[in-house]
Amino acid sequence: MVPLSHVIIYAFLMFAIGMFGALARRNVFIVLMGIELMLNAVNIALVGFSSYLGNVAGQIMAIFIITVAAGEAAVGLAIVLSIFRNRLTVNIDSFNLLKW
Amino acid sequence: MSWTQFFFYVFAGLSLLCALMVVTRRNAVHSAIFLIITFFFMAAVFVILKAELLAAVQVLVYAGGVVSLMLYVIMLVKAEEASQVKQNLGQIAIAAFIALLLALQVGSIVYLYFAQKPAGKAAVEALKYGGNTEGIGALLYTKYLFPFEVASVLLLAAMVGAIVLAKNRLER
Numbered sequence: 155m156v157p158l159s160h161v162i163i164y165a166f167l168m169f170a171i172g173m174f175g176a177l178a179r180r181n182v183f184i185v186l187m188g189i190e191l192m193l194n195a196v197n198i199a200l201v202g203f204s205s206y207l208g209n210v211a212g213q214i215m216a217i218f219i220i221t222v223a224a225g226e227a228a229v230g231l232a233i234v235l236s237i238f239r240n241r242l243t244v245n246i247d248s249f250n251l252l253k254w
Numbered sequence: 255m256s257w258t259q260f261f262f263y264v265f266a267g268l269s270l271l272c273a274l275m276v277v278t279r280r281n282a283v284h285s286a287i288f289l290i291i292t293f294f295f296m297a298a299v300f301v302i303l304k305a306e307l308l309a310a311v312q313v314l315v316y317a318g319g320v321v322s323l324m325l326y327v328i329m330l331v332k333a334e335e336a337s338q339v340k341q342n343l344g345q346i347a348i349a350a351f352i353a354l355l356l357a358l359q360v361g362s363i364v365y366l367y368f369a370q371k372p373a374g375k376a377a378v379e380a381l382k383y384g385g386n387t388e389g390i391g392a393l394l395y396t397k398y399l400f401p402f403e404v405a406s407v408l409l410l411a412a413m414v415g416a417i418v419l420a421k422n423r424l425e426r
Binding site: 155156159160161162163164166167168169170171172173174175177178179180181183185186187188189190191196197200201202204205210211213214216217220221222223224225226227228229231232234235236237239244248 | 256258259262263266269270273274276277279282285286288289292293296297299300302303304305307308311312315316318323324327328330331332345346349350353354355356359360361364365386389390393394398401405408409411413414416417419420422
């Protein structure tokens with residue numbers, strides 16, 4: 155039996171790493187990967203609580219989060235692609251205009 | 255310390271290591287490969303926590319779907335462009351500080367509250383239907399039917415949105 159506290163600490167370390175990636179990197183793909191890592195950290199916490207309580211609701215919630223994350227990745231990458239066509243770069247610092 | 259616990263620490267540590275590699279590699283393709291490895295170790299952790307269906311979904315949807323989509327888009331934009339984004343060191347220090355602060359803060363609070371309570375129990379509600387996958391499936395189509403339908407509408411909207419956004423303007 156794994157202590158619940160260790161699962162939650164693992165989830166928060168993963169969340170912190172993902173947040174570091176989303177905040178510090180300028181390559182827009184790595185920012186998106188950081189967001190994916192954060193969503194996964196939330197899944198770990200949900201599964202940890204689900205297995206601690208013996209309740210399956212947390213796992214169903216995690217499945218919905220995976221669904222939303224897949225949609226988010228698809229739309230996010232489409233946005234990156236259409237910005238790349240206009241500005242010819244993936245540096246997030248140059249994505250500073252809302253209109254062109 | 256039981257073997258289950260030992261393997262939890264092994265997989266958790268390896269996945270954290272790979273996640274660190276994801277956010278520190280310069281080349282986005284290397285990051286994507288490390289992201290796949292991270293998701294595999296996370297699936298192993300899910301198995302230890304008795305969420306077998308979620309482990310399979312994790313490998314199929316994330317490692318198989320999301321990351322390969324990312325790799326395709328990385329290949330569509332110029333690869334040399336993607337790997338030569340310059341870093342600003344001041345930004346890294348601030349981001350690392352904020353991330354560490356969050357981890358320490360929440361980690362300590364969690365540790366004080368849930369010190370030694372055991373996780374890794376199979377879901378009772380799911381066992382009633384015969385297993386993890388059966389239980390989740392049964393609940394998904396009965397108790398959680400409405401969120402399930404909303405999720406499918408969301409996926410449709412995401413698909414239409416992605417097609418419209420990624421469509422080349424010149425073809426219109």
